[in-house]
Amino acid sequence: MTTRPSVLLVEDEPAQREVLAYNLASDGFEVLEAVTGSEAELIIAETPPDVILLDWMLPELSGIELCRRLKARAETRGIPVIMISAKGEEVDRVRGLETGADDYVVKPYSMVELMARVRVQLRRVRPATVGIVLEHGDIRLDMETHRVHRAGAEVRLGPTEFRLLTCFMERPGRVFTREALLDRVWGRDIYVETRTVDVHVGRLRKALTEAGGDDPIRTVRGSGYALG
Amino acid sequence: MTTRPSVLLVEDEPAQREVLAYNLASDGFEVLEAVTGSEAELIIAETPPDVILLDWMLPELSGIELCRRLKARAETRGIPVIMISAKGEEVDRVRGLETGADDYVVKPYSMVELMARVRVQLRRVRPATVGIVLEHGDIRLDMETHRVHRAGAEVRLGPTEFRLLTCFMERPGRVFTREALLDRVWGRDIYVETRTVDVHVGRLRKALTEAGGDDPIRTVRGSGYALG
DNA sequence: GCCTTTTGCGACAGCTTTGTAACAGATGGA
DNA sequence: TCCATCTGTTACAAAGCTGTCGCAAAAGGC
Numbered sequence: 001m002t003t004r005p006s007v008l009l010v011e012d013e014p015a016q017r018e019v020l021a022y023n024l025a026s027d028g029f030e031v032l033e034a035v036t037g038s039e040a041e042l043i044i045a046e047t048p049p050d051v052i053l054l055d056w057m058l059p060e061l062s063g064i065e066l067c068r069r070l071k072a073r074a075e076t077r078g079i080p081v082i083m084i085s086a087k088g089e090e091v092d093r094v095r096g097l098e099t100g101a102d103d104y105v106v107k108p109y110s111m112v113e114l115m116a117r118v119r120v121q122l123r124r125v126r127p128a129t130v131g132i133v134l135e136h137g138d139i140r141l142d143m144e145t146h147r148v149h150r151a152g153a154e155v156r157l158g159p160t161e162f163r164l165l166t167c168f169m170e171r172p173g174r175v176f177t178r179e180a181l182l183d184r185v186w187g188r189d190i191y192v193e194t195r196t197v198d199v200h201v202g203r204l205r206k207a208l209t210e211a212g213g214d215d216p217i218r219t220v221r222g223s224g225y226a227l228g
Numbered sequence: 229m230t231t232r233p234s235v236l237l238v239e240d241e242p243a244q245r246e247v248l249a250y251n252l253a254s255d256g257f258e259v260l261e262a263v264t265g266s267e268a269e270l271i272i273a274e275t276p277p278d279v280i281l282l283d284w285m286l287p288e289l290s291g292i293e294l295c296r297r298l299k300a301r302a303e304t305r306g307i308p309v310i311m312i313s314a315k316g317e318e319v320d321r322v323r324g325l326e327t328g329a330d331d332y333v334v335k336p337y338s339m340v341e342l343m344a345r346v347r348v349q350l351r352r353v354r355p356a357t358v359g360i361v362l363e364h365g366d367i368r369l370d371m372e373t374h375r376v377h378r379a380g381a382e383v384r385l386g387p388t389e390f391r392l393l394t395c396f397m398e399r400p401g402r403v404f405t406r407e408a409l410l411d412r413v414w415g416r417d418i419y420v421e422t423r424t425v426d427v428h429v430g431r432l433r434k435a436l437t438e439a440g441g442d443d444p445i446r447t448v449r450g451s452g453y454a455l456g
Numbered sequence: 457g458c459c460t461t462t463t464g465c466g467a468c469a470g471c472t473t474t475g476t477a478a479c480a481g482a483t484g485g486a
Numbered sequence: 487t488c489c490a491t492c493t494g495t496t497a498c499a500a501a502g503c504t505g506t507c508g509c510a511a512a513a514g515g516c
Contacts, residue, residue: 071360072360072361072362072363073363074362074363074364074397074400090338090340090341093338093341093344094340094341094344097341097344097345097347097348098344098347100351100360101348102348102352103331103348110318110321112318112322113318113321113322113325116321116322116325116326117325119325119326120325120329120330120331123328124330124352144401144402144403145401145402145403145454146403146448146451146454147401158449158450158502158503158504159449159450159451159503160503160504192504192505192506193505193506193507195463195505195506195507196504196505196506198462198463198464198465199464199465199504199505199506200504200505201464202463202464202465203465205464206465219462219463219464221461221462221463221512221513221514222461222462222514386491386492386493387492388492388493420493420494420495421494421495421496423474423494423495423496424493424494424495426473426474426475426476427475427476427493427494427495428493428494429475430474430475430476433475434476447473447474447475449472449473449474449501449502449503450472450473450503457516458515458516459514459515459516460513460514460515461512461513461514461515462511462512462513462514463510463511463512463513464509464510464511464512465508465509465510465511466507466508466509466510467506467507467508468505468506468507469504469505469506470503470504470505470506471502471503471504471505472501472502472503472504473500473501473502473503474499474500474501474502475498475499475500475501476497476498476499476500477496477497477498477499478495478496478497479494479495479496480493480494480495481492481493481494481495482491482492482493482494483490483491483492483493484489484490484491484492485488485489485490485491486487486488486489486490
């Protein structure tokens with residue numbers, strides 16, 4: 001969660017690679033290096049970086065082709081690509097950008113500006129993932145995909161249980177009275193029996209424990225329920 | 229998806245504004261124009277554009293200050309800003325990018341490249357509008373040829389099912405409500421029954437499973453549908 | 457230990473949501 | 487023009503979820 005942002009540097013020319021890697025590292029990035037396009041693909045598959053710095057001219061698999069491939073696959077589409085090239089012509093710059101690159105920098109470039117552009121791309125990626133996924137212990141709740149996982153295993157929940165868990169996970173540890181839960185999960189003006197909450201908590205418990213692990217929901221006698 | 233992407237152009241010099249507006253319009257963008265920074269703020273509050281083209285030097289409220297304000301507020305932070313400036317010095321470029329601009333273009337610039345950079349920013353907001361192949365699992369969708377293949381076999385789809393699948397493939401996993409799909413696939417102002425979505429999802433499912441493999445579309449009861 | 461209060465949970469009827477076949481109208485080529 | 491294809495709507499069936507009840511179990515209180 002607090003790991004340093006990582007940049008994958010794909011450049012075949014050792015001298016250039018070294019100076020770039022040095023500057024990236026001293027700006028606080030974790031630097032992954034690849035010499036060829038296919039080497040880059042392997043690294044991306046294993047440990048997806050936050051940003052990719054990609055030289056156009058590479059032996060074997062060209063930078064532009066690698067970029068096209070990355071942007072075609074849903075898994076890698078979100079990783080920003082900064083294309084670096086000696087090709088300064090308008091047609092080349094446009095081609096690079098049309099192929100899916102998120103920025104295009106022409107050699108010789110200003111190192112300070114390039115670092116600034118890396119940070120720009122990073123700004124996009126980092127905060128984007130926060131806020132959509134709630135995590136607590138080994139439970140993961142994704143608001144966007146409406147999925148819940150526990151220690152990797154999928155947990156199947158009905159709509160009400162999903163909302164109930166969302167409520168708990170937004171404030172882990174906090175004790176919710178049945179009335180508070182009715183309010184938040186069912187809505188202010190819908191009348192249902194207080195005891196209905198118990199049944200749904202029971203169902204949520206069952207689903208969560210079936211995925212493995214202890215019951216993460218705590219009953220607070222006389223008050224209500226809490227997560228963890 | 230059905231509505232044209234919109235660009236807000238903030239530039240006080242009439243001649244430059246005109247030529248930019250002309251080029252943006254002929255590239256298919258809906259162009260909003262503002263002369264001053266505060267005018268721009270009003271427009272953004274009323275009809276948030278997809279991208280903002282912002283001149284650094286503006287009377288009253290400078291471009292850089294407007295950029296800073298936009299990026300400080302959560303509501304407008306997501307709108308990409310391309311800063312345009314005569315200030316080509318490294319310090320200025322870095323300062324523009326550090327202030328929150330998503331790209332920085334120096335005058336005089338290549339109009340074709342600028343348009344390409346606008347489209348780059350647009351891709352973030354509305355992924356995949358032209359000429360891209362989307363892939364997810366064994367499904368391949370080619371926006372250029374309007375063809376869909378599954379594990380090599382061609383999948384025949386009607387126009388509506390094609391747009392529906394495009395929508396799903398742009399953000400695999402994400403749950404779309406029926407309303408969101410109506411908006412993106414049918415268009416903001418066309419009225420069709422909510423249940424019509426179900427029928428088309430059914431048809432898409434049938435076409436995809438006939439090509440072999442499991443049903444890749446997930447029903448999220450009470451919410452909508454998602455791919456994978 | 458015994459009584460009272462609170463909670464857990466299986467069962468179930470009723471209800472809401474979703475899947476899908478059928479159909480009539482629209483559209484666009486040949 | 488006819489024919490093939492695609493559309494949106496409807497009706498009905500199937501699936502899945504919900505809320506309530508009742509009784510057993512647990513937790514306190516004394």
